[in-house]
Amino acid sequence: MNVAAHVAANVAAPKENLTAASRRQLILERLLALVCLAAPFLAAALMTGTAAALVGPARLAPELEPYVVTVLNRSGDSSGFCTGSVISPTVVLTAAHCVGAPDDTRIFFKDAKGAPVLVETAAVAINPGFRPDAIRRRITSIDLALVLLAEPLPSAFTPVEIAKGALPTPGQKFLIAGFGVADEAQGKTGGILRSGILVDTGPKSSVLLWAADPARSGLGACTGDSGAPLLSFDRPAVVAVAVWAKGQGGNHCGALTQAVLVAPQRHWIETTMNAWSAAAR
Known part of the structure; x- marks a missing residue:
């Protein structure tokens, strides 16, 4: 069977x-x-209006595979998938709305032979500033979560750096990498790692980043890209985490990508990881 x-x-x-x-x-x-x-209908399995896959002229990004994984979440009879950044051999950074209880959250990747691998979750930490109803209430939400794995990822994975220092400025370029759909009407286009260039559109914020395709060709986060990292253009350092997308002309994606800046959340990230490390001793 x-x-x-x-x-x-x-x-x-x-x-x-x-x-x-x-x-x-x-x-x-x-x-x-x-x-x-799920491949044929991934788009239908996810929440409409949240960031998902990279629509538009994104390119395949095998060189970024050591830094990202797929995050799976089950809630009742529904399931969804997102993207996450590897920030240590046992910790993944993603969006808070992408995770559930540890028993309902798993990390997925394919091994060197292309076989699917599922890694159990030992713990999940939600940023205390997360507000699930933020969009409806039009309030700010720190939509971030950390996932502690039950076992380390293989050595093929490389933890990315958490950006620190000055906040981004309008016009600054980033590389977004995610497993979301390439065409929001075609769910089977999801599950493949793609990347694309986005630029900070402003306004400047100490919490959120708004980014768009500088070529205005419709590239942006979409279904499956929630939790995807916006990386520094010159090195694999996570500047922000994609959490929401907006489209135009009847589309849900491709016009604007909203992300949560991680530098202001470094204390929460480091404190949580240190607590997990101490508990494991």
């Missing part, structure tokens, strides 16, 4: 008959089934 058939056959199994280990295994199998089966 293949993974998908096994999951379908066990979805209705009484939870009281499952041991804790069986529950964990079933969750893993369901998430793996999502990876195997």
